[in-house]
Amino acid sequence: MSQLELVKIFLASPSDVRMERDYVEKVVEEINRTTALSKGVRLEVVRSEKNAYPSFGQGGQAALNSQISNNVLLMEDYELFVGIMWNRLGTPTPRAESGTVEEYERAIAAFESNGKPDIWFYFREAAAQLNSESELEQRLKVLAFKKEVQGRALTHDYEKPSDFRERFSQGLSLWLSRWEKTEDNQKKTNLNPFQSNTQRIINDRVKDFVGREFVFEAIDNFFSTQPKGYLTIEADPGVGKSAILAKYVQQNYCLAHFNQNRGS
Incomplete structure (x- = not known):
C-alpha cells in the first residue's frame, strides 16, 4: 500500500x-x-x-x-x-x-x-x-x-x-x-493550477480584493480611475464569474471579451 x-x-x-x-x-x-x-x-x-x-x-x-x-x-x-x-x-x-x-x-x-x-x-x-x-x-x-x-x-x-x-x-x-x-x-504549491500559474501576476497587479456583493462597485471604480489596464476577477468554478460580468455588460451597454480558462 x-x-x-x-x-x-x-x-x-x-x-x-x-x-x-x-x-x-x-x-x-x-x-x-x-x-x-x-x-x-x-x-x-x-x-x-x-x-x-x-x-x-x-x-x-x-x-x-x-x-x-x-x-x-x-x-x-x-x-x-x-x-x-x-x-x-x-x-x-x-x-x-x-x-x-x-x-x-x-x-x-x-x-x-x-x-x-x-x-x-x-x-x-x-x-x-x-x-x-x-x-x-x-x-x-x-x-x-x-x-x-x-x-x-x-x-x-x-x-x-x-x-x-x-x-x-x-x-x-x-x-x-x-x-x-x-x-x-x-x-x-497550490491545489488550483490556474491560480498557481497566475498568482504572482495577480499579486503584482491587483491591489484590491472585494467580495461578490461589491464587484460592480469595484468595476465602476476601476474604469473611473484607470485610463487603461486589466481588471481580473478570480474565483472558484461555478460561483458565477461569467454571470456577474454578463449582467454588468447588460446594465452598462458595453462590449466585453470573455477569456475562459477551464482550470479556473
Whole structure:
C-alpha cells in the first residue's frame, strides 16, 4: 500500500463556536474514510486550543505561534486555513485584536508569500441575546472584521451549527476532489493550477480584493480611475464569474471579451 500524504488544516475560532469546531474534526474523520483515501492523502486538523501545550514566559498567542513554527509546521505549510466566528472576536493579543485575528493575519501573510494556505472563513448569522455592552462591542467588532475578510478571502454565512457542518463538508469534498498527489514527497504549491500559474501576476497587479456583493462597485471604480489596464476577477468554478460580468455588460451597454480558462 502506498504511503498516504499528510494534508494539514489549521482551525481558528473564538470560544462561542465550540460545536462548529467539533464538526470540523468529525467531517475530516468522515472524509478521511472516503474521498481522502481515493486521493492517497490523510487530512489532519490542528486546533489552537487543543494542539498547544502550557508555556511560561510568553503571551498565550505568542506561545502558540512559537509552537506552531517550532513543533508543528509553519503557517505556509498548511494547505487550508479555516476560520469560524459568531458573536465573539476573541481575546486581544499584543499584536492583534484577538488570537483568531492574529492567526488569520499570519495565514494571509503566508498566502501572499507562498500561495498557501487556502483561506476560508465562516460566519454564523443566527440571532443571539447580547445582554451587555461588552457583548455588543464584540459583535460590532466581528461585523467590522467580516467586512475586511470579505475583501481578501472566501467567506460563507450559515444559520446554525448543523448548516455549517453541511456546508463545510460539501466545500471540503469539492476542495479535495481537485487534489493531485505529489510525487517523491515534493511539496505541492497550490491545489488550483490556474491560480498557481497566475498568482504572482495577480499579486503584482491587483491591489484590491472585494467580495461578490461589491464587484460592480469595484468595476465602476476601476474604469473611473484607470485610463487603461486589466481588471481580473478570480474565483472558484461555478460561483458565477461569467454571470456577474454578463449582467454588468447588460446594465452598462458595453462590449466585453470573455477569456475562459477551464482550470479556473
